Amino acid sequence: MSENNSVNGTIITEVFNSPFLKTLVQQIRGQDTYGFYRNWSDELILKPFVVTKQKKREISLEGEVDPATQARIMAFFRAVAAGIEQETGLISQVVIDLNHEGFGWALVFSGRLLLAVKTLRDAHRFGFDSLEKLAEEGEKFVQKGIDLAKRFPEVGKL
């Protein structure tokens, strides 16, 4: 039992230690016009981003990508955009282009500079092994975007 608790403890600490997870929660709460998440903890809001390998196998790739999944993909890349903005001041656009088979692109750009580019495959199964992994992936995108923005400031401001 105490082990379980300490595991929970770790997860909570992760959310509060990861700037990316914090930004992600803020993005979701910020878009929450109807107050749906008002009484939800940060952990509960982030939970659907964790999709284990086994769960992924159980999600069918038939038909359109679930709107809730699409919203999560959008939230993830909005959080990437927000993370880059916090550091560079660049305000970017997020474009998610998914076809009916769950293939497509996620793009974050400012001016003429692509700050984040990801090809999406099997988007129906979008998710991460753990919150830690989610934080890590998000941070990686943010860091890469910041590096590009600093390397090519002129292009980002076009």
Added chain:
Amino acid sequence: MSENNSVNGTIITEVFNSPFLKTLVQQIRGQDTYGFYRNWSDELILKPFVVTKQKKREISLEGEVDPATQARIMAFFRAVAAGIEQETGLISQVVIDLNHEGFGWALVFSGRLLLAVKTLRDAHRFGFDSLEKLAEEGEKFVQKGIDLAKRFPEVGKL
């Protein structure tokens, strides 16, 4: 009558004089897996790209954008990408992201450089006043893309 003929003459000359229109026709013929357009003249293939102001008013903005219209938007930006490639050698991706109301983005990018960016509104009514206008708009996108590719070669090759 002779006036009409000379008008037709002008249109045909336009297609053969505009590198953009030539590229656009090539794109459409290149995607024509089933030989649907095999016996069509270039003029006939390009005709649906011309949508007069009055015709635009007649096209309803309700419901999804017609797949044929979506295909035309895609062909237009593929031709832009091909035009840029001919001059710079950069091979680019084309992403068209349209929502159900006909709003969205058309993006052409290579590496981390956005060679063409267009916000789409009322995409149901995508079209140009004339073939001349179509050629002009296309050339403008191609030229702008070439300029950017030459100005920021490093970003386009990332």
